[in-house]
Amino acid sequence: MPRRGMVRIVLGVVGLLIAVPLALVGAKLGYGIGQFTSMTEPDAADITVIEQGVPTPVPTGVYFAGTPQWMATCEVVGDPADAVTWVPGSFEFGYTKDGVRYGAAGELTSTSPDARATITCTGGDLALAHIREEPAQVGAAIGIGVGILSGLLALALLVSGSIGRSRSGTGQ
Structure with missing residues (x-):
């Protein structure tokens, strides 16, 4: 019987590696979009x-x-x-x-x-x-939030995959 959870572990590790740059890029991109929207027609x-x-x-x-x-x-x-x-x-x-x-x-x-x-x-x-800085700050917060949520999802996949892997190895 193949051991379960390996796909979730791999996706979790990859997701964690992507989450930090995603939060940083998301913050910059969100800030820029928010600033642009506040500039277009004050x-x-x-x-x-x-x-x-x-x-x-x-x-x-x-x-x-x-x-x-x-x-x-x-x-x-x-x-x-x-x-x-x-x-x-x-x-x-x-x-x-x-x-x-x-x-x-x-x-x-x-x-x-x-x-x-x-x-x-x-x-x-x-x-x-x-x-005004508020739209830019909201955009940055949304960008960081997307990175954090993706990191939490990746962590959940990693933990879930680890649990599945350890249970499949013990015959449970």
Whole structure:
């Protein structure tokens, strides 16, 4: 009589070897998907239109800056200078506030709750869209959860296979 449980043991070991990388890749992928969904069309409440050249408070967070003119160039001066980071770019999406469509001109990151930024753009007034972290965090948690669940399933297969193998060897 063949000994039972060997297939479950092999599947359990392979599953455990896959579960850890799956959790890591799942976390990164889930975070990216969550971040992308929060970028595509921010809520109107998360968008603030600011006047050019006026120092504006920018609380801690990540913001996409957009102007009514696509592909506009902007200059950002932070106060304090090291609390505000500007990454220019032309992104393939935009957002709407009060009936005006803004095309993303760059990404602004504030690392201080007291930071202020003075922004000047070639494309008119600027709209800062706060990119919320919650969707990205939920996506990362789901990715990690999938890895953990697959690891638990693999562990159950391994234990079940080991029990089956030991019982088939003793004639039970």
